[in-house]
Amino acid sequence: MDPYVAQKSTPPSAPSAYGQPPVTGIPLSPPYNYVHNSQPPPPLPHAHAGAPGEWSTGLCDCFSDVSNCCITFWCPCITFGQIAEIIDRGSTSCGASGALYTLIAFVTGCPCIYSCFYRSKMRRQYMLPENPCADCLVHCFCESCALCQEYRELKNRGFDMYLGWHGNVEGQNPAMTMAPAVQGGMSR
Structure with missing residues (x-):
């Protein structure tokens, strides 16, 4: 047939x-x-990179990424801004989040009251446990370690933290970065 x-x-x-x-x-x-x-089709690199229910690194594994550990120790607003931009999916910029973190640090002396909310938001997005204790306590007693762990988690999930949200999105869809050019425009 x-x-x-x-x-x-x-x-x-x-x-x-x-x-x-x-x-x-x-x-x-x-x-x-x-x-x-x-x-x-395979998922995007950071969609399911880490297993739900577990952190990819421990809270005290700060020295596995020495450069980020140093930046976070001396200027945590940079690390926090990078984390916040990715978690907020580009709705807030790294600079704006870092500046607000710095302002809260100067006014209250305790920036953890702001950064702990982002840890909670990140845990909900990636179904991570509240480990080793409540998010506010982790940030209150180990602010630098908490920020380093969140940074490493996003990095291990495929994000290039220096590019920010929009840079990572453009890197995944390089053909979608520019609209096609229209020659001549409309005419009657």
Whole structure:
């Protein structure tokens, strides 16, 4: 039997026996993902990089990334700003979050009242446990270690912390960074 004849006799809702899309009269664009045993496309690098329910590093593993440990110790507002921009998905900039962190540190002397909320938000996003104790206590007693752990967690999930949210998004979709150019514009 001719494969084209068999394909025409196939109902429009079912794929053909040859893995091709059904004949519907509507043009379909590739890829024709009609194979019954096909796998879904792989997730984005940071979508499921860490296992839910566990941190990728411990709270006191600060020296596994010495450069970030030094930056966090001397200027925690930089690390906090980078973390906040990623967690807020670009709705606040690194500079604005870092400046607010610094302002709260100067006014209250306790920036942990602001940074602990971001740890809680990050834990909810990635389904992480409240380890080793409550978020506010971790930030109150180990602010630098908590910020380093959050930084490492995002980095281990595939984020380039120096690029920020928008840089990471553009890096994943390089073809989507520019709109196509239109020549000539509209005319009558």
